[in-house]
Amino acid sequence: MSTLLAILAIAILLICLLWILVPAVYGLPPLSAGSNRIRAALTMAELQPGETLVDLGSGHGGVLVIAACEFGANAVGIEAGPVQNLISRVNAFRKGVGSSVRIETGDFFQADLSRAHVVYAYLTSRYAKRLGEKLARELPSQARVVTVGFELIGWEPVSFDREHLIRLYRK
Ligand SMILES: C[S@@+](CC[C@H](N)C(=O)[O-])C[C@H]1O[C@@H](n2cnc3c(N)ncnc32)[C@H](O)[C@@H]1O
DSSP states (O other): OHHHHHHHHHHHHHHHHHHHHHHHHTTOOOOOOOHHHHHHHHHHTTOOTTOEEEEESOTTSHHHHHHHHHHOOEEEEEESOHHHHHHHHHHHHHTTOGGGEEEEESOGGGSOOTTOSEEEEOOOGGGHHHHHHHHHHHSOTTOEEEEESSOOTTOOOSEEETTTTEEEEEO
């Protein structure tokens, strides 16, 4: 019995460590921008039913669930943290949009973004240059990018929501 408890405690500890450490290694906590800011960003991007929305660093999946539930989008999250991804999947299924949400575990700099209609990124200016270059290379023409809290280098915003610090870019 005590061996079983010890194994359970170690498993929980490992999950907690993975939960905290993986985003820390990537230099960003898995904090959400909050539902209102997410809705404002997706509205600004004019996300349409059936379009593909990609959230770069999807954390616990708040953006994916709102994009699928409220906008009818196919939502793709790319997130380094495996525990965050497990929680995102559970959230998507609980909200009944499991089939419209896909989550990839890994580094979004290695992902192919060529099928995205809209890219959402709540990151920091540390990402601005490398991400700006990747998006310019890979996104199809007319794709939209919304950034929350930071500016993409090499791109000119077409609009700026000063209250929520959201910028909209169009390729
Ligand atoms: C501030 S959170 C954003 C969460 C979510 N997008 C939202 O707005 O609710 C940033 C997330 O990006 C992830 N992240 C940072 N760099 C990454 C990278 N290169 N590849 C994949 N995920 C990354 C972190 O693990 C963290 O969960």
